[in-house]
Amino acid sequence: MTGGGSGDRVVRVLLVDDQALVRAGFRLVLERDERIEVVAEATDGAAAVELAERHRPDVVLMDIRMPVLDGIEATRRILTVGRPDTPRVVVLTTYEQDDYIADALQAGASGFLLKDVEPEDLRRAVHLVAAGDALLSPSVTRRLLDTLRARPDPRPKDPERLDGLTPREREVVALVGRGLSTTEIGRALFMSPATAKTHLNRAMTKLHARDRAQLVVIAHETGLVPPH
Structure with a gap:
């Protein structure tokens, strides 16, 4: 499978979603690329923080709405560690509400993808983020800026x-x-x-x-x- 963006290095991924079927689907899609390895799965944000510390993945695919700790706060905690090998977080959700986009990116996420992303696009996204790029389409950028401008204290x-x-x-x-x-x-x-x-x-x-x-x-x- 093609991915592009991270050379021959294997990208290590942590999957975070409270639905087993969703995680299984993403794992199946990602592992069709021999340069992507799913190193762990978490069912909530608190487990994601722990597993990110333990496994040191390159990329975390993070759901937003989860029990115990939501994906926004989990992203914030993972990225405040401050190590050189701190992973990059891509938020995956079925929701397109602007506040989710703004909050995720302000928490430090490197991108935002809907869960109905095409399989090849998901694999490509993982490689791009691992290589240091951001997943921000022009439409997402516009919505982010509109949301930030509309907040109470601009x-x-x-x-x-x-x-x-x-x-x-x-x-x-x-x-x-x-x-x-x-x-x-x-x-x-x-x-x-x-x-x-x-x-x-x-x-x-x-x-x-x-x-x-x-x-x-x-x-x-x-x-x-x-x-x-």
Whole structure:
């Protein structure tokens, strides 16, 4: 099976869902790719936190609505550990409510997929996230920004976080925050996609952002992308 994005390295996955049938289906789909290994399964968020610590997976596929501890809080706890090998979390849900998207990404998730994702797209997503990319389609990005802008306190938070960025890096992060792809950013700023990606990577390093998903949130929270 093809996956793309993570070379020949086997991506280790933790499955988290309270429904056994859902977990079995995802395992079957994922393990058709010889470069993906499901190392453990959890039935609730609390178990997910424990198993993530024990197995150190590369990627966690996380349900949102679960007993004991929901997927948003479980994501937050897994990602606050702060190790270099902290996994990347992809939230899987049947729900498209905007608040779930915003809360998941603010908790540090690297992407958001609906459970009816096509098998090949799920496998590709695992490889992409393991390689450091984010799973944010333009439509999801727009919904995320609309939700963040509509929240009760839209005032910028910690705008000084941006102080270390060059003017060009600020421009790039602002365009990421508006949902533009690297190619679109290059076109908007009259530079090559490779140059745009270089500025993007430098900004991510300075802002301690793990991926583009976090940059979108930072761009909004700091006021770099103002509410409209």
